[in-house]
Structures are given as structure tokens and as C-alpha cells.
Amino acid sequence: MTFIYPTESNKAHPLPLSPDYKSSIKRAPNKPLIPMRHTLSELTGPVYGHETVREGDNDLTTQHSGEPIGERIIVHGHVRDEDGRGVPNSLVEIWQANSCGRYVHVRDQHPAPLDPNFTGAGRTVSDAAGYYRFVTIKPGAYPWGNHHNAWRPAHIHLSVFGHSFVTRLVTQMYFPNDPLFPFDPIFNSVPDEKARARMVSSFDLENTQPEWALCYRFDIVLRGKNATPMENH
Amino acid sequence: MQDNVKDSGITPSQTVGPFFKYGLTPNGEYAWNDAFTNSTLTPDVSGDRIRIEGRVFDGDGVVVPDVMLEIWQADAQGRFADPQDKRALPNASFRGFARCGTDKDGNYSFDTIKPGVVPDPDGKPQAPHIVLAVFGRGMLRHLYTRIYFSDEAGNADDPVLALVPADRRATLTAVREADRAVYRLDLRLQGDHETVFFDM
Numbered sequence: 001m002t003f004i005y006p007t008e009s010n011k012a013h014p015l016p017l018s019p020d021y022k023s024s025i026k027r028a029p030n031k032p033l034i035p036m037r038h039t040l041s042e043l044t045g046p047v048y049g050h051e052t053v054r055e056g057d058n059d060l061t062t063q064h065s066g067e068p069i070g071e072r073i074i075v076h077g078h079v080r081d082e083d084g085r086g087v088p089n090s091l092v093e094i095w096q097a098n099s100c101g102r103y104v105h106v107r108d109q110h111p112a113p114l115d116p117n118f119t120g121a122g123r124t125v126s127d128a129a130g131y132y133r134f135v136t137i138k139p140g141a142y143p144w145g146n147h148h149n150a151w152r153p154a155h156i157h158l159s160v161f162g163h164s165f166v167t168r169l170v171t172q173m174y175f176p177n178d179p180l181f182p183f184d185p186i187f188n189s190v191p192d193e194k195a196r197a198r199m200v201s202s203f204d205l206e207n208t209q210p211e212w213a214l215c216y217r218f219d220i221v222l223r224g225k226n227a228t229p230m231e232n233h
Numbered sequence: 234m235q236d237n238v239k240d241s242g243i244t245p246s247q248t249v250g251p252f253f254k255y256g257l258t259p260n261g262e263y264a265w266n267d268a269f270t271n272s273t274l275t276p277d278v279s280g281d282r283i284r285i286e287g288r289v290f291d292g293d294g295v296v297v298p299d300v301m302l303e304i305w306q307a308d309a310q311g312r313f314a315d316p317q318d319k320r321a322l323p324n325a326s327f328r329g330f331a332r333c334g335t336d337k338d339g340n341y342s343f344d345t346i347k348p349g350v351v352p353d354p355d356g357k358p359q360a361p362h363i364v365l366a367v368f369g370r371g372m373l374r375h376l377y378t379r380i381y382f383s384d385e386a387g388n389a390d391d392p393v394l395a396l397v398p399a400d401r402r403a404t405l406t407a408v409r410e411a412d413r414a415v416y417r418l419d420l421r422l423q424g425d426h427e428t429v430f431f432d433m
Contacts (some may be wrong), residue, residue: 003433010432012242014373023248023371026292027422033376033432034396039353041364042377042433044315046305046330052268082243095256103252121256157250159257163317165305165364166433170375172247189373190245198244221244 004038005166005223009082012198014189021185022146038166045164049091050125058124060094060136068118068137070099074207074215075173076133079126079160081224086130092220093123093159094134101142101154110142135213141180153180153187162222173218174200246374251299253368258301258334271333272344273306275326280309280346284415285380285407288339289367292423296339300369303332304343304380306362311349347382353392360387360394367420367430376430380418383408397429404428 016028061068075094079087097103097120100112104119118137126132141151155172162168174187178200181187190196201216208215249257258269274282289297306329307313312320314329333341350358363380381388383406388394394402404426407416420428 005433007432009243012245014245014247016373016376018373021248021371021373024373025371026295027297027369027371028373029376029427029430030292030423031427031429033430035432036393036396037354038433039359039393040313040318040351041305041307041359041362041379044305044313044317046328047315048328048330049268082241084241093257095253097252104255105252108252119255157247157253157256159249165366166377168303168366168375169244169246170249170368171244186247186373189247192242195242195245198242199247219244221242223243 004043004226005164006226007035009223012190012192012195015191018185018189020147021189024189042166043164045161045167047089047161049123050089053091053123053125058122058132058134060118060120060122060134062135063119064117066117068098069115070118070137070140072135072213073138074133074135074209074213075156075201075218076131076204076207076215077217077219078130079132079162079220079222080130081162081167081222083224085224086126086128087162087222088126088128088130090126090130090132091123091161092126092132093121094136094156095121096136096156097139097142099137099140101140112140112142138175146185151180151183153178153184158220160220160222163225167222169220169222171220172199175216176200176203248370248373249301249368251370253301254334258332269332271331271342273304273327273329273331273346274344275324275328278308278324278327278346280349282344282414283347284342284344285363285418286340286342286415287407287418287420289335289341289420290339290422290424294424296335297369297422298335298337298339300367300372301332301334302341303330303366303368304345305330305364305366306345306348307351309346309349311351350387355392357392358387358390360385360391362391362393367422372422376422377433378420378428378430379405381406382416401429
């Protein structure tokens with residue numbers, strides 16, 4: 001059985017059943033996944049949504065009439081594959097809580113203020129080198145009901161399309177040195193320490209803009225297509 | 234975490250969480266959500282127009298109101314709207330991708346066309362199918378499955394269905410309703426009739 005994208009790469013992912021994350025207990029498959037070869041259906045993927053991305057959709061601080069409350073930040077980086085090649089023309093969508101740790105969502109009842117000038121969603125398309133950039137507000141930590149005194153580390157959700165449907169990725173970007181890391185079952189659902197570290201952005205002083213915004217770098221690494229597709233036998 | 238523990242693997246997946254709707258799925262807070270709908274239909278598309286409907290259940294048989302489904306499929310001629318597929322696309326605006334969130338009762342639906350036959354890596358025909366990715370709260374990584382169609386004779390020879398134990402193939406087969414072009418397929422994340430998910 002052969003694959004075009006290495007399945008070995010998938011070892012970086014969380015274990016589907018991570019009992020400390022209680023919601024996974026009734027939603028993770030109990031039966032083993034069935035291995036299959038990639039066919040054209042898996043090796044192709046959508047190039048879609050790009051045409052409706054407008055200038056400014058990657059700046060979450062200018063979507064409303066006033067300035068959002070909180071710490072303005074720049075988040076940028078490259079979408080690459082695991083061989084280091086930039087992934088151009090990749091749609092990157094983000095969503096996040098506001099600076100108080102509150103989502104614009106009817107089911108988020110955390111008693112923290114909503115910000116009329118921040119709704120927390122943005123999107124952009126990576127350039128020819130795979131580079132992307134957002135301006136946003138640093139999200140706050142927020143409590144959730146998973147366990148006693150459970151708080152999510154500050155994070156930004158990201159959704160990325162690569163070159164194919166098997167490189168599809170939804171992940172969360174975290175901030176360096178967050179004291180909540182040891183206590184968060186979602187962050188710790190990734191067993192490998194080095195893989196967990198890849199979800200943590202780096203403070204980027206060089207691209208921090210004086211008098212305006214701190215900058216964080218977050219490179220998103222997708223599975224890499226084998227340079228020479230293997231013959232299938 | 235310091236840079237010196239970083240290395241070259243891929244970025245791990247994390248759950249979409251419960252609060253993705255305003256950022257990703259149709260009818261959220263943002264005008265741009267019209268970028269993604271639960272329809273692949275375009276004015277010039279050829280082929281049989283169909284609707285796929287179903288519900289999503291967890292391991293307790295309870296409906297799941299906060300998953301997002303994405304479909305990816307070939308056109309009626311079995312061709313993908315992807316630059317890697319070099320065959321000419323007769324339906325220039327057909328994109329083959331759609332996204333849907335479940336509602337409070339766990340319902341999802343897609344309006345699309347019946348896809349054509351796509352070859353497998355050996356060049357053998359695959360039965361018409363749609364690739365489906367399932368994202369949700371409680372799901373740390375999205376799951377891949379396929380939608381096949383109950384009225385396709387080619388299912389019997391499909392190389393991917395052949396990998397699936399016979400008694401589980403029904404979990405991948407959308408059943409056509411008697412009097413209209415609607416196929417029903419429920420997804421079960423867990424349990425006795427758990428949907429088949431693929432490792433790829």
C-alpha cells in the first residue's frame with residue numbers, strides 16, 4: 001500500500017480519544033481508521049473562497065466603526081510543507097475570542113464583556129512564497145467547563161487549505177510562555193513535545209512595530225508531497 | 234516553549250471548538266460567509282442535481298449540533314476543479330467544494346451534483362463518491378470519510394469500499410429516496426453503527 005503524502009507525518013497529531021478532554025470521549029471513533037491509498041479525490045483539493053477575500057479582511061481591528069479594546073498584535077508567518085516549500089495561494093481563515101476571552105457566539109456565556117468593535121474572524125490568502133499576515137487583538141484566556149478551574153490558554157484558531165484535501169488543517173496558535181499550558185487538555189492532546197511546540201508562536205521583535213503593535217511569528221507546516229510519486233503496487 | 238525544541242514536522246491539528254460558526258460556516262456573523270455555502274451548484278453545471286441530507290450523532294446517540302462538514306468532489310465527468318487535474322473542465326465554474334454546519338438538531342444538507350467516475354491509482358474506476366471531512370468540538374483532528382450512492386452498480390467493484398468490512402459499508406452509502414433526488418446518510422461518530430473513517 002502506497003501513499004503520496006507520508007502517513008508518518010500524522011504522528012504529530014493529537015490522539016483522537018484524549019480522555020482529559022472530556023468532549024472527545026463520546027466523539028472519537030472507537031473503531032480503527034481504515035488505511036487507504038490516496039486517489040485523485042484525496043490528492044486534489046479546493047482552490048475556493050479566494051475570490052471573495054477583500055482587502056482588509058486580514059485586519060480584525062478595522063472591521064467596525066471604532067477601535068477594539070485590548071492589545072493590538074501582528075500575527076504573520078509562512079504556510080509551508082514539511083519539506084520547507086512555501087504553499088502559495090492558500091486560504092487562511094482565523095477566528096478567536098476578544099481581549100476579555102469572550103467569543104461572539106450565542107452559546108458563549110462567559111460573563112466577560114463583548115466588544116462592539118471586535119468580532120474576531122478574518123481571512124487572507126498566502127502569497128507566492130506562502131507568506132500570510134493578520135492584524136488582530138491578543139485574545140484573552142477564558143474558563144470552560146471541562147474540569148475544575150479549567151481555563152483555555154490564549155489562542156487563535158486557524159483553518160488552512162494546502163495543495164490537497166489530505167493536507168487540510170485546522171489548528172490553534174498559542175502564545176509563548178503561557179502559564180496555562182501544563183493544565184490544558186487540548187494543548188496536551190498532542191503527545192509529542194516538539195509537535196506541541198510547533199503550535200506556539202514566537203515573539204518577533206524585529207517585526208514588532210514601534211509605538212503600535214507587538215508581532216508574533218507562526219509558521220504553519222502542512223504535510224509534504226513526495227517529490228517523486230511512488231509507483232503503486 | 235523555546236525555539237530550540239522546534240523541529241521540522243507538521244503543525245498538529247486542534248479542535249475547531251464550539252465557536253467556529255461566525256468564522257467559518259454559512260449564515261454566521263460575517264458577510265464573507267457567503268464564500269462558503271452548502272451548495273456546489275453553479276449556473277453552468279451539468280449532471281444530475283441531487284441533495285444529500287442527514288444527521289450527525291455521538292456515541293450516546295445524541296445529535297451533534299456543533300460539527301462542520303466539508304465535501305470535495307469531481308464533476309459529473311469525474312474531473313476535479315484543481316490545477317493538478319489537467320483534464321479540461323467542461324463546467325468552468327464548478328468548484329466541487331462545499332461547507333455546512335449542523336443545526337441544533339444535528340441536521341446537515343448539501344446541494345450538489347452526482348459526481349462522475351474517478352480513477353484509482355491503478356487506473357481502475359472508482360464508483361461515484363464524495364470525500365467528506367468532519368470537524369467538531371471534541372474532535373481533535375478532523376475525520377475523513379466518503380459518501381457513496383445506493384443506486385450505483387459500481388459500488389460492488391469499488392476498490393476503496395472493498396477495504397471496508399461488508400457489514401460496515403452501509404455507513405458510507407447514502408440511500409436514495411423513492412420519489413425525489415435526495416439521498417440520506419446519517420453519520421455516527423461512535424458506537425455499533427459507527428461511520429467508517431479512513432486513515433490517509
